Amino acid sequence: MTFRRWLATLTQMVQRPENRRFIISSCSVLMMFGAWVFVTKTGLANPLFLPGPEAIYLAFVDALFEGYQGSTLLEHVGTSLFRILSAFFLACLVGIPLGVAMGMSKTAHAIFNPFIEFYRPLPPLGLYTLLVMWLGIGESSKLALLFLAGLPGIIIATVQAVKDINPTYVLATKSLGASRMELIREVYLPGAGPTILTGMRISLGFVYTVLVAAEIVAATAGIGWMIWDAAKFLLSDIVIMGLIILGLTGIALDVIMRLIGFALMPWTRATRQFSKS
Amino acid sequence: MNKQCKALIAGLCMSVLPSVAIADKPETVTVGFLNLVNAQLVTKSLGLVQKEMPGVEIKYIKVGGGGDMLRAIAGDQIDFGGLGNPPAAIGVTRGLPIQGIMVLNMLDYVEALAVRTSAGIKSLKDLKGKTIAAPFGSTTHYLLLNALADEGIDPASMKIIDLRPNDIALAWSRGDIDAAWFWEPALGRVLEDDANLFNTSGLMAARGYPTWDVGVVMNEFAEKYPDYVTKFLKAECAGIDYWLNNPAETAVIIAKELGLDLDDATRMMKGTEMVPCAKQLTAQYIGTSEKDGGFVDTLVSTGNFLYEQKRLPAAASVEKMSNFIRPEYLESIVK
Numbered sequence: 200m201t202f203r204r205w206l207a208t209l210t211q212m213v214q215r216p217e218n219r220r221f222i223i224s225s226c227s228v229l230m231m232f233g234a235w236v237f238v239t240k241t242g243l244a245n246p247l248f249l250p251g252p253e254a255i256y257l258a259f260v261d262a263l264f265e266g267y268q269g270s271t272l273l274e275h276v277g278t279s280l281f282r283i284l285s286a287f288f289l290a291c292l293v294g295i296p297l298g299v300a301m302g303m304s305k306t307a308h309a310i311f312n313p314f315i316e317f318y319r320p321l322p323p324l325g326l327y328t329l330l331v332m333w334l335g336i337g338e339s340s341k342l343a344l345l346f347l348a349g350l351p352g353i354i355i356a357t358v359q360a361v362k363d364i365n366p367t368y369v370l371a372t373k374s375l376g377a378s379r380m381e382l383i384r385e386v387y388l389p390g391a392g393p394t395i396l397t398g399m400r401i402s403l404g405f406v407y408t409v410l411v412a413a414e415i416v417a418a419t420a421g422i423g424w425m426i427w428d429a430a431k432f433l434l435s436d437i438v439i440m441g442l443i444i445l446g447l448t449g450i451a452l453d454v455i456m457r458l459i460g461f462a463l464m465p466w467t468r469a470t471r472q473f474s475k476s
Numbered sequence: 477m478n479k480q481c482k483a484l485i486a487g488l489c490m491s492v493l494p495s496v497a498i499a500d501k502p503e504t505v506t507v508g509f510l511n512l513v514n515a516q517l518v519t520k521s522l523g524l525v526q527k528e529m530p531g532v533e534i535k536y537i538k539v540g541g542g543g544d545m546l547r548a549i550a551g552d553q554i555d556f557g558g559l560g561n562p563p564a565a566i567g568v569t570r571g572l573p574i575q576g577i578m579v580l581n582m583l584d585y586v587e588a589l590a591v592r593t594s595a596g597i598k599s600l601k602d603l604k605g606k607t608i609a610a611p612f613g614s615t616t617h618y619l620l621l622n623a624l625a626d627e628g629i630d631p632a633s634m635k636i637i638d639l640r641p642n643d644i645a646l647a648w649s650r651g652d653i654d655a656a657w658f659w660e661p662a663l664g665r666v667l668e669d670d671a672n673l674f675n676t677s678g679l680m681a682a683r684g685y686p687t688w689d690v691g692v693v694m695n696e697f698a699e700k701y702p703d704y705v706t707k708f709l710k711a712e713c714a715g716i717d718y719w720l721n722n723p724a725e726t727a728v729i730i731a732k733e734l735g736l737d738l739d740d741a742t743r744m745m746k747g748t749e750m751v752p753c754a755k756q757l758t759a760q761y762i763g764t765s766e767k768d769g770g771f772v773d774t775l776v777s778t779g780n781f782l783y784e785q786k787r788l789p790a791a792a793s794v795e796k797m798s799n800f801i802r803p804e805y806l807e808s809i810v811k
Contacts, residue, residue, distance in 0.1 A: 247570055247571055247572070248550070267786075268786070269632070331643065331646060332646060335650050336637070336639065336643070336647045336652045336653075337652065416643055417609070417637040417643070417647065418637075418638070419635070419636075419637055419638070424638075430543075430547065431542075431543035431547075431613045432613055432782075432787045433546060433550065433567070433572070434787075434789070
């Protein structure tokens, strides 16, 4: 009886759309993992390039307790997260106000847009050489590179979000006698919020993509440096372990950002409910 | 089966068959050469490999350092390459499909520990608390750590950072580092600055830590085209002979290849020892197919050192290192 009820609830849970998506995702991840186990166990993959999951796990435990080249795994992750988050925070601090200004004023847009469009497609390593020349091999050049990687995504999303706001809201607010600051606080920021958040999430992804590049020069800690250093010694288990950790921290940060978004913008919760299929 | 499909398969067969049928001659030979001063630049500049291999396209790829070379080998992007003893020990221990076939160069003061004159560094102990750079995993990183270990200095008492030679020169001019063990031509740019030589790789060789670069060939290439391995060696030996017999002309070539002043090129040449091919087959170098030479010992001690540094998962195996060094190709052209 109880088993039947349990089964019924289980079927019900599986059939709920949001759970179904989770289950499908889990299955695809499990299958990928299964394929990994298969090609490594059967010897199809050269262990030098693709070690098995247990080798990755051992590398993880070793790095966690013994450390990799003078720093434990937590120190590496901490160093990198500190770099990523401070650069990203700075990028938001500069990018959102700049984006709002550029979205509201055509003049501001005309002033800043050429620079952003110009440096945005530049390869990070090319840019980095110059940053190292200007700022040296220390922390500042690394932060600058990460900052510059994160900035355009935020600005472009913010500009678009501000431009997309229904002009009726702006006119209505203005007709009630709102000042420019009130307009920004009451209309532009809340209206643009969800798109800005999406821009921030994409932007954080860009910051991640240049992390290894930023930690190649003269770093002695950081997950990107660990990956780069291990690759030099063909320690592919550490490389893959580092990449998995990088990916997982990226997902975690993304989830945190969405949660913060929900908390700051409660109205986006309602729209999400509607958009669910 | 429709026509298009047949045509596609026929096309595929035709594209695969010729390469199988004419296996005695490779279409292209890719040589990865290290960005340092040795006779490979002469061989390259005079087109000696091309002369030995008519009808074969010769590609030269400049590789920044040992780490990049290992990646190029692992990615199967080159046929011939060059490795210093630490990357060679790493590659062999990790089972990369390569064999060492010749001595490219013995490293003397072409690689050196430069210290900032104004920093007042008189002994290795003075490096404590300073920032020192070396390309990690290279010959010079290996020598730096060994030099410190010999004097009982804890490497953790200073900040040792990983920089590539060109970045070292850049960081030096900015004043970010006080000492660096690296190589020409970037070394020369630093020495014009507030710097003097403190230790050289040649001095370390005399203390029992020889460093060198070994020419390697991919196993697959060597099995498929053994004749072309000997052709390659003939060309490189001719380059070495040219270097030894025509120093003035060689300096002009080196200067041109690396974009240096003639004086700098001449100085760098003196800092590198080229070993004539016949001499390479002696006990000090790669030995003979009957008896291992000193290169195997160096590889074993380098491998063990890297294992202690936790850069390698296993200690070096004498057998692996001995199997890696293949003097027989060189023997076939010297005798």
